[in-house]
Amino acid sequence: MKRVSIKDIATRAGVVPSTVSLVLNGKAREQRISDEVADRIRKIADETGYRPLQTAVSLRTGYSKTLGLIVEDISNVFFATLAKAIEEEAYASGYKIVYCSTENDNDKGRELIAMLTSQQVDGYLITPTPGMESEVQKLKLTGKPVVLMDRYFPLLDVPSVLVDNFSGAMMGMEHLLKKGYRSIALVTVDLDQIQMIERERGYHIALQQWHLDFQETLVLNLPYQNSQEQIVEAIELFLKEHPEVDAVFFATNYLGICGLEAVQNAKKKIPEDLAILCFDDHDLFRLYSPSITIIRQPIRDIAKSAIHLLMKQLDKNSPTIPENYLKQPEMVIRNST
Amino acid sequence: MKRVSIKDIATRAGVVPSTVSLVLNGKAREQRISDEVADRIRKIADETGYRPLQTAVSLRTGYSKTLGLIVEDISNVFFATLAKAIEEEAYASGYKIVYCSTENDNDKGRELIAMLTSQQVDGYLITPTPGMESEVQKLKLTGKPVVLMDRYFPLLDVPSVLVDNFSGAMMGMEHLLKKGYRSIALVTVDLDQIQMIERERGYHIALQQWHLDFQETLVLNLPYQNSQEQIVEAIELFLKEHPEVDAVFFATNYLGICGLEAVQNAKKKIPEDLAILCFDDHDLFRLYSPSITIIRQPIRDIAKSAIHLLMKQLDKNSPTIPENYLKQPEMVIRNST
DNA sequence: CTGAAAGCGCTTACAG
DNA sequence: CTGAAAGCGCTTACAG
Numbered sequence: 001m002k003r004v005s006i007k008d009i010a011t012r013a014g015v016v017p018s019t020v021s022l023v024l025n026g027k028a029r030e031q032r033i034s035d036e037v038a039d040r041i042r043k044i045a046d047e048t049g050y051r052p053l054q055t056a057v058s059l060r061t062g063y064s065k066t067l068g069l070i071v072e073d074i075s076n077v078f079f080a081t082l083a084k085a086i087e088e089e090a091y092a093s094g095y096k097i098v099y100c101s102t103e104n105d106n107d108k109g110r111e112l113i114a115m116l117t118s119q120q121v122d123g124y125l126i127t128p129t130p131g132m133e134s135e136v137q138k139l140k141l142t143g144k145p146v147v148l149m150d151r152y153f154p155l156l157d158v159p160s161v162l163v164d165n166f167s168g169a170m171m172g173m174e175h176l177l178k179k180g181y182r183s184i185a186l187v188t189v190d191l192d193q194i195q196m197i198e199r200e201r202g203y204h205i206a207l208q209q210w211h212l213d214f215q216e217t218l219v220l221n222l223p224y225q226n227s228q229e230q231i232v233e234a235i236e237l238f239l240k241e242h243p244e245v246d247a248v249f250f251a252t253n254y255l256g257i258c259g260l261e262a263v264q265n266a267k268k269k270i271p272e273d274l275a276i277l278c279f280d281d282h283d284l285f286r287l288y289s290p291s292i293t294i295i296r297q298p299i300r301d302i303a304k305s306a307i308h309l310l311m312k313q314l315d316k317n318s319p320t321i322p323e324n325y326l327k328q329p330e331m332v333i334r335n336s337t
Numbered sequence: 338m339k340r341v342s343i344k345d346i347a348t349r350a351g352v353v354p355s356t357v358s359l360v361l362n363g364k365a366r367e368q369r370i371s372d373e374v375a376d377r378i379r380k381i382a383d384e385t386g387y388r389p390l391q392t393a394v395s396l397r398t399g400y401s402k403t404l405g406l407i408v409e410d411i412s413n414v415f416f417a418t419l420a421k422a423i424e425e426e427a428y429a430s431g432y433k434i435v436y437c438s439t440e441n442d443n444d445k446g447r448e449l450i451a452m453l454t455s456q457q458v459d460g461y462l463i464t465p466t467p468g469m470e471s472e473v474q475k476l477k478l479t480g481k482p483v484v485l486m487d488r489y490f491p492l493l494d495v496p497s498v499l500v501d502n503f504s505g506a507m508m509g510m511e512h513l514l515k516k517g518y519r520s521i522a523l524v525t526v527d528l529d530q531i532q533m534i535e536r537e538r539g540y541h542i543a544l545q546q547w548h549l550d551f552q553e554t555l556v557l558n559l560p561y562q563n564s565q566e567q568i569v570e571a572i573e574l575f576l577k578e579h580p581e582v583d584a585v586f587f588a589t590n591y592l593g594i595c596g597l598e599a600v601q602n603a604k605k606k607i608p609e610d611l612a613i614l615c616f617d618d619h620d621l622f623r624l625y626s627p628s629i630t631i632i633r634q635p636i637r638d639i640a641k642s643a644i645h646l647l648m649k650q651l652d653k654n655s656p657t658i659p660e661n662y663l664k665q666p667e668m669v670i671r672n673s674t
Numbered sequence: 675c676t677g678a679a680a681g682c683g684c685t686t687a688c689a690g
Numbered sequence: 691c692t693g694a695a696a697g698c699g700c701t702t703a704c705a706g
Binding site: 018023025027053 | 692698700701702
């Protein structure tokens with residue numbers, strides 16, 4: 001099972017390798033190679049199942065038809081779903097994906113960018129960790145297309161696709177406020193990621209607009225490093241210490257899942273004792289209680305836009321004005337009780 | 338921001354490119370290059386942040402330090418968790434991962450293998466679709482290491498890491514039988530994948546050993562193509578038509594999730610009206626009801642063994658006797674009520 | 675219309 | 691101890 005090379009095909013077709021290359025790259029017409037010869041070459045390529053060796057092509061052309069995808073953690077539903085969507089969109093444009101997880105570790109993030117670069121990826125799709133700012137900056141200087149997803153750096157002029165977390169949080173809060181809830185707690189995590197900050201801002205402004213006082217004691221800000229058990233415990237304690245709370249807004253998927261367990265442990269019923277609002281969807285919520293309100297990220301849409309932005313940069317003819325897409329999250333109210 | 342090449346370093350160090358290559362590949366001693374020169378070269382490489390261009394190295398050496406991972410669907414929790422574990426284990430051995438999803442589509446599976454081959458991956462980690470048998474066979478003939486995970490082809494002599502699905506099913510069934518359940522339904526999917534067949538076999542043999550008659554009407558075999566809604570509906574109908582059923586064994590994660598919804602719709606309580614046993618773990622189960630019994634796949638262990646098997650094949654010195662690892666699943670009983 | 679040649683960046687066997 | 695050269699498989703500008 002030896003690989004067939006362009007040379008083998010040339011020998012069999014009785015031409016020189018460059019002719020084969022030209023034909024297989026669709027430049028037969030351009031180079032005025034006879035149809036007869038071109039057809040012969042194509043036929044042999046088909047029969048032998050010829051596939052150009054991508055590494056050779058990359059070395060020669062500088063392009064690999066591969067995109068690098070860097071996410072925080074591929075085993076997390078949100079990123080896994082995003083990766084899948086990205087993969088599909090990329091394939092549709094003839095690109096493959098190399099992916100890797102940063103684990104929110106700056107060093108690993110930097111290392112991964114270097115790795116992808118040495119693989120000659122044609123572009124980068126990144127959900128960056130806060131510490132990756134300077135690396136992303138450097139990457140931009142290399143001229144390779146970069147698109148940030150889900151998070152971004154306000155100071156950097158790099159195209160990005162974001163969810164409008166502020167509006168999402170506002171939407172959700174307004175839903176609760178309209179229903180009459182007045183003692184709404186916020187459970188969030190102490191990452192200084194832009195999306196968390198924006199969600200928190202939505203919480204604040206919504207309260208303001210309804211002329212409600214912001215009560216610091218109703219915000220539970222948990223350390224990112226905490227284990228699942230610790231989070232559950234902290235939320236449970238918080239609920240017990242604040243019996244006045246009539247609704248909880250979980251700023252992220254993961255907190256919501258822990259939160260449900262805490263609610264259960266605290267023997268509170270949804271929605272009788274407590275209304276729940278959560279960012280990011282999860283299979284679990286629907287099943288656990290249909291009255292949980294969700295602010296869902298349009299993952300497919302994010303993937304589509306990200307690939308679109310990347311393709312635009314790859315297309316040399318288009319101007320390279322950094323664009324930022326702001327995606328509207330969707331509110332899912334499954335049960336109006 | 339030009340890339341620095343081996344040539345640049347050579348110029349700056351006042352040596353010839355090959356000397357740089359030798360030093361950077363740790364062959365300085367071997368080639369009796371003076372420590373002074375070697376140190377100078379290493380220093381310059383460090384300062385300039387030199388990284389060999391992987392495509393050039395691959396083209397020259399035939400090795401890419403990259404492994405190809407083919408899963409069914411990266412957005413599925415099981416595969417996402419597996420991918421993460423594989424990624425971690427591979428990194429520990431200095432390998433990167435290129436991944437792709439087959440969607441259980443044979444054509445796509447074949448296409449992906451070809452893609453990975455043209456990328457010159459050093460080895461393949463595959464959870465194959467049934468139709469990939471001949472491709473896997475061909476792959477083996479190329480001499481590149483291949484390891485199958487989660488599923489395998491009995492006729493093929495390819496190393497694999499499997500979960501002992503039969504024993505797992507037996508374990509779970511025995512647990513139910515010991516608790517006194519006698520009318521145990523099986524909900525499965527009509528894929529002729531080896532793991533599904535094995536789980537079904539476990540169901541049969543367990544009944545046999547307890548001298549219980551196998552009742553065909555208690556097996557619900559659903560088409561793989563069915564949508565989530567269709568599955569939920571089918572299970573709900575099944576439960577209503579079989580009020581005698583006192584326990585349900587869901588052969589897979591996904592069915593279990595749909596099953597819980599069906600159980601809810603059918604207004605049955607767990608475990609009062611119905612005991613639930615399910616293959617594969619999911620966050621949801623624990624939260625939904627602690628009395629659901631789980632047969633959990635040791636994902637980390639699968640990843641470790643798969644990488645181990647691959648590394649063994651990559652190590653030319655070790656004999657290439659195909660090995661198959663059979664991993665013991667773990668039974669998780671959260672609540673003995 | 676077709677062929678010969680250079681070169682992408684690297685590694686390694688070989689000569690000195 | 692160090693240097694010159696070949697070659698991995700491909701593409702493309704150039705010469706005829």
